[in-house]
Amino acid sequence: xxxxxxxxxxxxxxxxxxxxxxxxxxxxxxxxxxxxxxxxxxxxxxxxxxxxxxxxxxxxxxxxxxxxxxxxxxxxxxxxxxxxxxxxxxxxxxxxxxxxxxxxxxxxxxxxxxxxxxxxxxxxxxxxxxxxxxxxxxxxxxxxxxxxxxxxxxxxxxxxxxxxxxxxxxxxxxxxxxxxxxxxxxxxxxxxxxxxxxxxxxxxxxxxxxxxxxxxxxxxxxxxxxxxxxxxxxxxxxxxxxxxxxxxxxxxxxxxxxxxxxxxxxxxxxxxxxxxxxxxxxxxxxxxxxxxxxxxxxxxxxxxxxxxxxxxxxxxxxxxxxxxxxxxxxxxxxxxxxxxxxxxxxxxxxxxxxxxxxxxxxxxxxxxxxxxxxxxxxxxxxxxxxxxxxxxxxxxxxxxxxxxxxxxxxxxxxxxxxxxxxxxxxxxxxxxxxxxxxxxxxxxxxxxxxxxxxxxxxxxxxxxxx
Numbered sequence: 225x226x227x228x229x230x231x232x233x234x235x236x237x238x239x240x241x242x243x244x245x246x247x248x249x250x251x252x253x254x255x256x257x258x259x260x261x262x263x264x265x266x267x268x269x270x271x272x273x274x275x276x277x278x279x280x281x282x283x284x285x286x287x288x289x290x291x292x293x294x295x296x297x298x299x300x301x302x303x304x305x306x307x308x309x310x311x312x313x314x315x316x317x318x319x320x321x322x323x324x325x326x327x328x329x330x331x332x333x334x335x336x337x338x339x340x341x342x343x344x345x346x347x348x349x350x351x352x353x354x355x356x357x358x359x360x361x362x363x364x365x366x367x368x369x370x371x372x373x374x375x376x377x378x379x380x381x382x383x384x385x386x387x388x389x390x391x392x393x394x395x396x397x398x399x400x401x402x403x404x405x406x407x408x409x410x411x412x413x414x415x416x417x418x419x420x421x422x423x424x425x426x427x428x429x430x431x432x433x434x435x436x437x438x439x440x441x442x443x444x445x446x447x448x449x450x451x452x453x454x455x456x457x458x459x460x461x462x463x464x465x466x467x468x469x470x471x472x473x474x475x476x477x478x479x480x481x482x483x484x485x486x487x488x489x490x491x492x493x494x495x496x497x498x499x500x501x502x503x504x505x506x507x508x509x510x511x512x513x514x515x516x517x518x519x520x521x522x523x524x525x526x527x528x529x530x531x532x533x534x535x536x537x538x539x540x541x542x543x544x545x546x547x548x549x550x551x552x553x554x555x556x557x558x559x560x561x562x563x564x565x566x567x568x569x570x571x572x573x574x575x576x577x578x579x580x581x582x583x584x585x586x587x588x589x590x591x592x593x594x595x596x597x598x599x600x601x602x603x604x605x606x607x608x609x610x611x612x613x614x615x616x617x618x619x620x621x622x623x624x625x626x627x628x629x630x631x632x633x634x635x636x637x638x639x640x641x642x643x644x645x646x647x648x649x650x651x652x653x654x655x656x657x658x659x660x661x662x663x664x665x666x667x668x669x670x671x672x673x674x675x676x677x678x679x680x681x682x683x684x685x686x687x688x689x690x
Contacts, residue, residue, distance in 0.1 A: 244271045411597070419594070421671040421679075421690070425664060426591060427515050430462040430508055440665040441583035442504055443576045443625065452498050454490065457483045458505035465512050477513075477521055484509050484524070488531055496542040500581050503535045507588055514595070529595055536588045543581045545616050560634040568637075569630035579625075582618055583665055590672075617646045620654065622663040645669070651682075659687040 243254035244261050246269055254261050256273075264271035415423070429439045438444035447455060461480045468476045487506065493499050510532055513525035560568040595601070619625075621642035627633035636642075641661065645653045650669055654662065662670075662683070667690060671679040680690045 242274050244273050417675050418672055421676055422668040425668055426511055429511050430465055434462040441587045443580045446576055446580050452501035454487050454505045455501040458508045499539055499542055503539050503584055506532045506535050533592055539585060544578055560637045562634050565630045568634040572630045572633040579619055614647055617644050619644055620666040622661055625663055
């Protein structure tokens with residue numbers, strides 16, 4: 225027998241419905257109304273029935289909206305006017321419109337470095353926060369306006385009188401934009417044609433750091449005298465990861481996650497070497513987990529990229545971009561004595577630290593931007609530090625980078641050319657470089673700028689294999 229009409233009009237639940245959790249907890253009588261009982265409505269608290277989760281509760285069409293107790297579901301969220309159609313984004317146009325790579329290393333000559341797509345860029349714009357809404361995610365609904373992000377910050381603990389939950393329930397539905405689609409074909413061409421060499425160098429970093437104590441951005445002698453504890457843990461994690469197989473994979477990834485948590489719980493260092501080591505360690509952990517292929521490792525990496533971005537931002541405070549003279553110098557602006565060696569030794573140690581920091585900044589920025597592009601994260605709309613950005617420089621010299629002591633360094637400084645490149649020009653600066661002047665970091669720049677095929681031909685002209 226169907227229930228009386230008055231019961232349907234009142235929205236009363238059918239018989240045998242249990243009391244809501246709030247009334248059970250308070251040991252009070254519950255009238256079992258739907259979607260929220262009268263007691264919960266009066267007290268403006270969450271009303272949840274055991275057999276009917278709150279996320280499935282809907283208001284009846286004839287009922288006025290409740291002041292509390294009802295959460296807006298994603299399907300209830302209204303789209304902004306004019307945003308019903310999906311936007312097809314070309315990654316090239318997006319990069320240019322957003323100055324994604326800083327006005328792709330502007331230069332007047334066609335042979336200078338221009339990053340038309342995915343380039344080695346800089347960290348800018350608001351940093352991602354690790355304590356954003358819902359388990360550290362920056363945005364639970366892609367496309368939500370930035371001004372609404374704070375409205376998503378509510379807690380799941382308590383499920384009752386949380387002020388954040390109450391405040392959320394009393395607000396109108398959030399306005400969202402239609403999700404953007406990336407041109408997958410264009411993105412694939414860009415990855416294969418320009419970025420694959422640099423990405424392969426990044427993917428190989430855990431193994432090269434373990435076997436050779438170096439990467440293209442970390443000098444092999446940087447930690448010779450002192451390796452901070454965070455970097456010791458990272459190198460140990462690299463050894464564990466290299467030994468990973470299908471049997472021990474869960475245990476090894478659990479150990480790596482524990483090391484990451486220990487690093488994130490540690491205090492932020494103030495010493496330049498400690499800050500650089502923290503960035504190196506985070507970069508290695510992110511590389512391991514992002515490229516592992518396991519969905520849990522990937523999700524852990526996604527949640528920690530904000531920490532890497534913050535670490536890179538802290539690292540910039542210790543980087544000296546004006547240590548070299550004008551771009552394109554050959555090292556003849558001043559001499560490093562071969563005897564006595566003490567002045568050369570001090571300069572060499574500082575150069576190793578600074579050049580490693582400068583290269584780490586560039587590679588980590590590139591990795592962060594690649595991740596944002598591939599995962600649909602928001603990109604910076606403008607650059608606030610154009611003067612500093614355009615004066616950033618890196619030294620490309622295999623002889624200086626591979627010097628193993630102060631004497632070899634001072635000798636290479638005096639007798640060999642070294643090339644100081646900026647974002648304004650790379651290829652024109654390296655025009656007269658010899659076959660033994662360019663090492664892996666320079667190849668990363670060239671392939672990203674010119675494309676892998678063009679870079680292979682350019683290097684082949686000089687007798688260098690890619």
